[in-house]
Amino acid sequence: MKLKELLKNDDFIQREVSKETSEKITLFYFKSICDEKKINDNIISSFYGTTHMAEFEDYIMSFEEWSLIDEEKIAVEKVFSGCLIILLEHKFYSVKLENFETRAIRGPADKTQILYDKELFRR
Secondary structure: OOHHHHHHOOOEEEEEEEOOOOOEEEEEEEOOOEOHHHHHHHHHHHHHHOOOHHHHHHHHOOOOOEEEEOOHHHHHHHHHOOEEEEEEOOEEEEEEOEOOOOOOOOOOOOOOOOOOOHHHHOO
């Protein structure tokens, strides 16, 4: 399966982003899985903020969960597992930008302290 075949799905996004210098990237992702705010804040803003494609490529590699993909078949698997696929100068990169929040169990918001007279319990 190819990424272009996924365009039949309404949830699948192919988005081209280009600069005036004719540099461009193409993003592939499922909007229900990937956080579009994170894509705008972390990927697109950084793309516009870099002066060279090599600088943006280094930025992609700074993500904790990134990989260089050598086959489009693997890119399709990655997009189904919640990754954003970035096509940059004929190379596919994957970055994990899921929309799922991790929730930790937190302690109670209010801490209650019981004050008592020790003499009451000595009887």
